[in-house]
Amino acid sequence: MSGFLADIYFWTKSLHVISVITWMAGIFYLPRLYVYHVEGYEKRGVERGSEMDLLFQRQERLLLKAIMNPSLIATWIFGLALVFTPGIIDWSLIWPWAKGLSVILMTWFHMWLAVRRKDFVNGTNTLPGRRYRIMNEFPTILMLIIVFSVIMKF
Template sequence: MGAFLADIYPWTKSLHIVSVIAWMAGLFYLPRLYVYHVEVVGSGNATDDLFQTMERRLLKAIMNPSMISTWLFGLLLVMTPGLVDWTMIWPWTKGLSVILMTWFHMWLAVRRKEFIAGTNTLTGRRYRMMNEFPTILMLIIVFSVVMKF
């Protein structure tokens, strides 16, 4: 298995990067939609229905598949011989950050259910603040992988 993973490494790495880009785009955009949903749209009207459709499609058609493929190709990279030195700090900081990114993804999914139920209590300001969370994690991940500290 190790030789096979080494042979397909360029493909695995490329697909991992593409998956991460798609996932990050959604993680940046969905909280932004929530800001506008709270501050401009309100609930119980045609625009509310439109926003719920956009939010659902972004989460279900782009974010969920890209999160799954990010994990899949990331785990294949972890299993590729010679790529990860577990005695260093960087794989642990990256791993923890990816877990936190996944938590944030799930947090956004729960917020979407609150919009559907008409029970959202968070403000646009709160969604703006939470929108910084994936940026911080992205910086930790990129610096961990590139600098390999």
Template sequence: MHDLLTDWYFWIKSLHVVSVIAWMAGLFYLPRLFVYHVEVVETGSKTDKLFQTMERRLLRAIMNPAMIATWVFGLSLVAVPGIVDWSMVWPWVKAASVLAMTWFHMWLARQRKSFVSGTNSISGRQYRMMNEVPTILLLFIVFAVIVKF
């Protein structure tokens, strides 16, 4: 199995990067949709239903598969011999950040359900602030992986 992972290392790494880009695009966009949904759209209107459809499709068709692929390819990379030195700090920072990113993804999914049920209680300003979470986590991940501190 290790030989297979080593032989396919660059393909796995490429697929991991593509998956991360797709996941991040959704993590940046969905909270932005929530901002407009809260600030502009009247609950129960046709536009409300349109936003709900866009949010559901973004989450289910792009974000969920991209998150799963990111995890699968990322864990495959971790399994390649000699790639990760767990005695260093960087893999732990990356792992904690990816777990936090996954939590944020799940939080967004719960918020989407609050729009569907008409019980959203978060303001546009709060969604704008939450929109910064994936950026901060992305910075931790990129600097941890590239600088390897």
């Protein structure tokens, strides 16, 4: 390994891991906020436009815009820097392809969550809390694929 990316490899890898941790924290928490938001409507009589509804919307917006979006961008930047670091990835193996597909699917899930936030803002959410609970398992499965792929390098 030689060159600029090789010289900063450990910095890049560290920043990638930090970005992934913050992104995943948001990916796991935002659907849970949606569950509480929906159940507030369904079970607790929270009115759309009420202080509680606006509080949920504010928390969801800040989590997405201030934590998740920057973390997503940083994860991709540092991840791609690792991909282009010479000698790091053996493309003849399955693991980089499994990880890459899983990261693309995780990014899709992130975008799906962003669209759902707009549904809450517009008052057009039709999904029940149970659906958000079920969807919250999707990133867990992807995380398992990513971690096992990278660690075991199958």
